[in-house]
Amino acid sequence: MGIGSRRASTGAATAVLLLCFATAGTAAADEAPTDDTAVSADQTIEVNDEQGWEDGPEEPLDDSGQRQCDGPQTWYEYKSKKATFVPSWWNGTKFKDGPGGTMSVSVTKSGTISAKFTGTGEWSAGTLLAKAKATISIEVAASVTITTGHTYTRSISRNKYGHVQYGTSGYKASWTRYRRHGDGCGAGTVIASGTATLPINETGWKYWETSS
Secondary structure (H helix, E strand, O other): OOOHHHHOOOOOOOOOOOOOOOOOOOOOOOOOOOOOOEEEHHHOEEHHHHOOHHHOOOEEOOOHHHOOOOOOOEEEEEEEEEEEEEEOOOOOOEEEEOOOOEEEEEOOOOEEEEOEEEEEEOOOHHHHHHHHHHHOOOOEOOEEEEOOOOEEEEEOOOOOEEEEEEEEEEEEEEEEEEEOOOOOOOOOEEEEEEEEEEEEEEEEEEEEEEOO
């Protein structure tokens, strides 16, 4: 998956947010099953085909349609989403070289990037994943499998150090869980809230430079 030509115009010292990523967070049992389907990165397009896509602002989500008197006893809503890069966290997918020169790298160790949920109160990772597919993007995956062999070559600016990290595109989102009260009409009572980091099936290299 060499994409050096498409990244050649990236400026020096481009900042990239690197998120440490693990498996789904601890959660209580709930009304929907967990999606255990892993998406193969070999069947997807590259995140770097969409340069600048994660520079946009956080987007609010309007999911108020469930606030009905005859709705469920509890329900989840995603409040906002933001495009983000979700790195593969293990050795063999992140490299540094320089100063200057050219760096050529490849994924040398396979692994899995999984969705991560955190929050307070009682909640279900499986329900949150299903809700994210319906509200944020159908491409949201429980996990994305990274295999070895994806390559990348890049010229490093003079006196700079080049960094590359393999990973997937995805979203960061905030969520809330509500419980009906009284006749069930209105917004309900908040019983849990938290955040989600959600990979989708687009993979590639992220490049940035530093002075040291």
